[in-house]
Amino acid sequence: MIWDWAFALEILPTLARAAVVTIQATLLGFVIAALLGLAIAVARIAVPRAGWAISVLVELIRSTPLLIQIFFLYFVLPNFGIVLDAFAAGVIAIGVHYAAYCSEVYRAGFDNIPRGQWEASIALNLSAWTTFKDIIIPQAIPPVVPALGNYLVALFKETPLLSAIAVLELMQTAKIIGSETFRYTEPITLVGLFFLAMSLVSAMLIRGVEELLNRRTIR
Amino acid sequence: MGIGTLVAMLVTTLVVIGVLATQETYSLFLPGLLQGAWLTIQITILGALLAVVMGVLAALSRLYGPAPLRWLATVYVEIFRGTSALVQLFWLFFVLPQFGILIDAFSVAVLALGLNVGAYGSEVVRGAIGSVARGQWEASIALNMSRAQMLRRIILPQAFVAMIPPWGNLFIELLKSTALVSLITLGDLAFRAQQMNQTTLKTVPIFTLVLLIYLVMSLAITIGMRFLEQRASLGLARGRSA
Numbered sequence: 347m348i349w350d351w352a353f354a355l356e357i358l359p360t361l362a363r364a365a366v367v368t369i370q371a372t373l374l375g376f377v378i379a380a381l382l383g384l385a386i387a388v389a390r391i392a393v394p395r396a397g398w399a400i401s402v403l404v405e406l407i408r409s410t411p412l413l414i415q416i417f418f419l420y421f422v423l424p425n426f427g428i429v430l431d432a433f434a435a436g437v438i439a440i441g442v443h444y445a446a447y448c449s450e451v452y453r454a455g456f457d458n459i460p461r462g463q464w465e466a467s468i469a470l471n472l473s474a475w476t477t478f479k480d481i482i483i484p485q486a487i488p489p490v491v492p493a494l495g496n497y498l499v500a501l502f503k504e505t506p507l508l509s510a511i512a513v514l515e516l517m518q519t520a521k522i523i524g525s526e527t528f529r530y531t532e533p534i535t536l537v538g539l540f541f542l543a544m545s546l547v548s549a550m551l552i553r554g555v556e557e558l559l560n561r562r563t564i565r
Numbered sequence: 566m567g568i569g570t571l572v573a574m575l576v577t578t579l580v581v582i583g584v585l586a587t588q589e590t591y592s593l594f595l596p597g598l599l600q601g602a603w604l605t606i607q608i609t610i611l612g613a614l615l616a617v618v619m620g621v622l623a624a625l626s627r628l629y630g631p632a633p634l635r636w637l638a639t640v641y642v643e644i645f646r647g648t649s650a651l652v653q654l655f656w657l658f659f660v661l662p663q664f665g666i667l668i669d670a671f672s673v674a675v676l677a678l679g680l681n682v683g684a685y686g687s688e689v690v691r692g693a694i695g696s697v698a699r700g701q702w703e704a705s706i707a708l709n710m711s712r713a714q715m716l717r718r719i720i721l722p723q724a725f726v727a728m729i730p731p732w733g734n735l736f737i738e739l740l741k742s743t744a745l746v747s748l749i750t751l752g753d754l755a756f757r758a759q760q761m762n763q764t765t766l767k768t769v770p771i772f773t774l775v776l777l778i779y780l781v782m783s784l785a786i787t788i789g790m791r792f793l794e795q796r797a798s799l800g801l802a803r804g805r806s807a
Binding site: 348401402405406408409410411412413414415417418421422425503504505506507509510517520521524530531534535537538541542545546 | 566574643644646647648649650651652653655656659660663664737740741742743744745747748755758759762768769772775776779780783784787
């Protein structure tokens with residue numbers, strides 16, 4: 347028999363436990379990506395001299411595969427005395443990778459702020475910190491939330507890469523089940539369905555948030 | 566980034582690789598890695614061809630196809646955009662043989678990555694067709710063109726220009742996702758790196774070289790697409806004049 351329902355039900359609890367790890371990795375990775383991305387985007391504006399170096403760095407991160415970056419953090423950093431366990435290395439790699447993408451999203455948000463807002467902040471003698479905190483960021487973030495949401499979904503779909511450094515997330519668990527029982531059909535299909543369901547749900551959520559924000563911001 | 570900066574970055578990267586290659590700790594690994602890179606390039610090119618074909622087919626079926634074809638295209642796009650590329654790769658590699666369909670790892674790699682990127686590409690094509698100015702459609706109808714004529718002569722040539730930059734991004738995504746094929750036993754760049762790392766434990770030189778080689782390949786794609794964009798937009802009165 348090609349598809350065995352009993353077997354599928356039997357492995358479901360194991361996969362569900364692994365799904366928790368996948369979701370943890372997604373959320374932690376996205377927190378890093380969102381905060382570090384914001385820091386990069388702000389640094390680009392606040393320190394114009396560093397702009398060139400930051401562009402090269404962002405380009406470097408975006409042009410190389412995430413898998414290699416995960417390996418790099420996991421295998422290379424210990425040579426410099428920084429030992430990270432697989433989960434931490436993976437989450438940091440994913441977070442930094444997507445921070446590069448998110449920084450571009452924030453940049454688009456900052457670029458859309460009318461110049462008058464910056465000039466008014468200078469005229470009111472606001473410090474750079476207050477300008478960003480109270481004037482620019484509250485206006486720049488809401489329009490880019492949908493784009494950030496898309497990256498959250500993209501990041502979520504990259505988490506199976508963590509299986510390459512043996513983090514026990516969904517894909518790795520499915521592979522282990524497969525190699526123990528010689529049945530790959532059920533575990534891998536279930537993982538695929540889980541990702542499909544989660545992606546569709548989050549796409550709907552993002553659309554909801556988008557509408558909510560559009561109602562709130564006055565255009 | 567301007568095209569000049571990109572070329573400068575490419576040249577710098579090549580120089581860095583060249584300088585590193587003079588050192589024995591690095592030159593040892595270069596031939597093996599370049600062999601792997603060749604496989605990466607093959608998968609990228611074939612995958613890109615498949616992606617373009619699938620992208621255009623899916624977009625046209627979703628826009629103009631009869632209902633069953635439209636649903637089929639929608640299901641294809643949603644499934645391949647909704648699940649992770651690695652899961653798709655494993656599914657084709659491990660699950661298809663259970664149904665009696667045996668394909669070699671290389672074909673699985675090209676198929677999975679091409680179909681995956683093609684699903685994203687179909688949205689690009691759809692968006693680009695939608696972005697052609699309304700007047701162009703109306704004028705084609707006024708000139709009594711059939712739908713095929715309208716698409717072929719008026720709409721697609723203009724949509725083509727709008728598609729190039731997003732396709733460029735997708736090709737880089739494709740190049741980067743070829744690193745996944747190392748997990749289904751193909752000897753691409755990422756696979757060679759892991760293998761050498763396991764046998765020699767010279768992690769720093771190996772992974773530094775690998776990152777630099779990937780960087781060279783993505784910069785080459787970016788620069789190539791920029792040139793294509795410049796060529797394709799010649800004669801179109803769009804945007805700021807150069």
